[in-house]
Amino acid sequence: MSIRDTMNSDNVRSKAIFALGLVFGIGLMAGEKGYFGDIWRLYSEDIIYLAQQHLVLVLVSSGLAIMVGVPVGIFLSRDRVQRYSETVLQVFNIGTTIPTLAILALSITLLGIGFTPAVFGLWIATLLPIVRNTFQGLREVPAHLKEAATGMGMKPLHILRSVELPNALYVIFAGIRTAVAVNVGTVPLAFLIGGGGLGELIFTGIDLNDMQMLLAGAIPVAALSMLADYILARAQFWLIPRGVNPLRQ
Amino acid sequence: MIKLDKLSKIFETPGGGTVTAADKVTMEVPEGEICVLLGPSGCGKTTTLKMINGLIPKTSGKIHVAGRDTDDVDPVALRRSIGYVIQQIGLFPNMTIEDNISVVPDLLGWDRKKSRARAGELLELVNLDPGIFLKRFPKELSGGQQQRVGVIRALAADPPVLLMDEPFGAIDPINRAVIQDEFLKMQKELRKTIAFVSHDIDEAIKMGDKIAIFKDGILEQYDSPDDLLARPKNDFIASFLGSDRTLKRLSLLKVSDVMISSQIRVVAQDPVAKARDLMKEAGHKNVVMVGPRGRARGFLHLNDILDETGRVEEHFQALPTTVHPDDDLRTAVSRMFRHDTTWLACVDDDGFFQGFVTQRAISHALGATYRDHADHAPAEAL
Numbered sequence: 001m002s003i004r005d006t007m008n009s010d011n012v013r014s015k016a017i018f019a020l021g022l023v024f025g026i027g028l029m030a031g032e033k034g035y036f037g038d039i040w041r042l043y044s045e046d047i048i049y050l051a052q053q054h055l056v057l058v059l060v061s062s063g064l065a066i067m068v069g070v071p072v073g074i075f076l077s078r079d080r081v082q083r084y085s086e087t088v089l090q091v092f093n094i095g096t097t098i099p100t101l102a103i104l105a106l107s108i109t110l111l112g113i114g115f116t117p118a119v120f121g122l123w124i125a126t127l128l129p130i131v132r133n134t135f136q137g138l139r140e141v142p143a144h145l146k147e148a149a150t151g152m153g154m155k156p157l158h159i160l161r162s163v164e165l166p167n168a169l170y171v172i173f174a175g176i177r178t179a180v181a182v183n184v185g186t187v188p189l190a191f192l193i194g195g196g197g198l199g200e201l202i203f204t205g206i207d208l209n210d211m212q213m214l215l216a217g218a219i220p221v222a223a224l225s226m227l228a229d230y231i232l233a234r235a236q237f238w239l240i241p242r243g244v245n246p247l248r249q
Numbered sequence: 250m251i252k253l254d255k256l257s258k259i260f261e262t263p264g265g266g267t268v269t270a271a272d273k274v275t276m277e278v279p280e281g282e283i284c285v286l287l288g289p290s291g292c293g294k295t296t297t298l299k300m301i302n303g304l305i306p307k308t309s310g311k312i313h314v315a316g317r318d319t320d321d322v323d324p325v326a327l328r329r330s331i332g333y334v335i336q337q338i339g340l341f342p343n344m345t346i347e348d349n350i351s352v353v354p355d356l357l358g359w360d361r362k363k364s365r366a367r368a369g370e371l372l373e374l375v376n377l378d379p380g381i382f383l384k385r386f387p388k389e390l391s392g393g394q395q396q397r398v399g400v401i402r403a404l405a406a407d408p409p410v411l412l413m414d415e416p417f418g419a420i421d422p423i424n425r426a427v428i429q430d431e432f433l434k435m436q437k438e439l440r441k442t443i444a445f446v447s448h449d450i451d452e453a454i455k456m457g458d459k460i461a462i463f464k465d466g467i468l469e470q471y472d473s474p475d476d477l478l479a480r481p482k483n484d485f486i487a488s489f490l491g492s493d494r495t496l497k498r499l500s501l502l503k504v505s506d507v508m509i510s511s512q513i514r515v516v517a518q519d520p521v522a523k524a525r526d527l528m529k530e531a532g533h534k535n536v537v538m539v540g541p542r543g544r545a546r547g548f549l550h551l552n553d554i555l556d557e558t559g560r561v562e563e564h565f566q567a568l569p570t571t572v573h574p575d576d577d578l579r580t581a582v583s584r585m586f587r588h589d590t591t592w593l594a595c596v597d598d599d600g601f602f603q604g605f606v607t608q609r610a611i612s613h614a615l616g617a618t619y620r621d622h623a624d625h626a627p628a629e630a631l
Contacts, residue, residue: 142337144336144337145341147304148335148338148340149341149352150328151304152328152329152333152352152353153327153328153330153356162343162344163343166343166344167342169343241386243341243342243343243344243386243388
């Protein structure tokens with residue numbers, strides 16, 4: 001009963017947030033005379049164009065981070081590389097210890113300015129939570145499950161696919177959610193190295209002390225990060241098997 | 250059948266030393282029997298078990314499972330042909346009960362319909378409703394239910410041989426006894442060859458056709474539970490079995506083993522004199538009164554009716570308690586003590602009087618094995 005209650009209240013909350021966003025959006029579009037209407041009239045073209053750039057940066061960099069981070073995490077969790085895995089994770093740790101701005105700046109020196117160094121910098125900043133959580137999630141799969149699987153005649157790859165990964169999926173997903181949240185929040189900085197994105201409106205707005213321009217960048221950035229988290233939360237809810245998903249009882 | 254021949258396992262310790270976890274273990278589990286590997290922790294029983302399905306590679310020796318030398322079989326194929334149950338149960342939380350049970354059939358490439366139907370049958374075998382449980386996840390089951398599923402999962406592909414590593418170790422004593430009984434009932438029909446690791450002497454006595462006692466990697470004694478309790482080979486085994494080991498034999502013997510089946514009985518309408526004569530003739534102190542069709546109704550004690558006349562129904566007393574011929578002697582003795590009596594009437598399922606069991610007969614049965622071997626062990630005879 002209590003579980004159902006918390007689920008309901010979760011549901012209510014997300015619906016409330018969605019409704020708020022909707023009202024916000026309608027106000028933005030319809031209130032042509034209002035403050036937000038003003039922003040939309042002045043910057044709609046920029047917002048749409050830059051939001052697309054922004055999205056591409058997020059999708060490419062976090063997509064690459066997932067594609068690399070998950071396999072690396074899996075590899076590090078294997079028994080035979082256990083001894084080195086902490087050392088390797090420390091290297092990845094550096095990626096988050098160094099401020100993202102510094103990484104972006106450093107990647108200019110390697111790759112020049114533009115889209116590529118921006119993706120590279122974001123990729124570095126996003127990688128660690130994914131690798132760390134994949135590794136941790138797999139290590140935390142109880143040893144007796146692996147023993148039972150081996151004892152019944154499963155081969156190592158099969159055990160990874162149908163026992164280890166499903167049981168680690170919740171932790172891995174948590175890592176991806178964190179990573180994407182970091183990523184979406186960091187993408188505005190990409191503008192500083194010529195990567196484009198909604199950061200252009202924010203930083204130019206700051207420079208020109210133009211509050212409307214600044215908001216034209218900041219509000220879509222906030223909306224995007226909420227949307228990304230919402231989509232991932234839904235994915236987390238539906239993709240993880242019910243038996244190992246604490247969200248689904 | 251499982252046959253171990255001079256099976257050894259030597260572990261190397263990080264310090265450069267070695268530990269012998271199993272030292273030239275030679276034993277054979279005959280087809281259809283349960284062999285319990287028993288011993289204190291670190292005695293090598295689990296290591297020995299895990300060498301059988303290759304989870305721990307052996308150092309030397311030979312293992313034959315179902316007539317095949319395990320060296321000649323691919324370990325993965327071998328494991329799929331041996332049922333395996335572990336203490337932590339090891340149900341996969343991400344799979345439904347039906348998928349969990351079907352793990353090995355799926356590995357063997359069975360038709361999906363066939364394996365899922367089999368899962369349902371197996372659930373029924375342990376009294377779990379397939380309609381309710383097939384689609385559930387392990388976390389939605391109680392510990393005892395999970396344990397049952399763990400056992401039937403090992404039976405899914407109908408392997409001739411089962412390895413069980415303290416399979417009932419993680420459940421509460423009440424549930425454990427129930428599951429043990431269920432399992433023994435299943436085993437009566439299935440006749441699997443089973444190696445069963447336990448550290449619980451009572452469980453070993455209950456479950457084992459044979460018991461192998463290990464100490465420091467050495468197989469100390471391999472005997473039937475009764476022989477083991479009656480004649481422990483050395484002091485270690487004697488102390489491991491406990492100073493009450495003779496009492497433990499009570500649970501191995503059934504009431505029917507020592508029951509004196511008796512046709513001596515009276516009915517309500519018989520005269521008391523007849524009862525008296527019957528008792529004096531048989532040398533008994535009591536006689537049971539039965540109903541018209543032979544159900545036990547009460548009893549008469551000789552001393553109470555020495556000078557009485559009239560009919561039995563005027564003098565009989567109610568039976569304080571009865572036992573079933575299939576009950577073990579432990580139950581019988583416990584009831585005797587509880588009611589402060591030296592004999593019990595035995596009745597079958599329908600209440601029909603079968604005979605009686607006395608404290609003397611029980612202590613005689615327990616002592617018999619010692620007397621039989623008095624020649625070999627004179628000290629014990631004293």
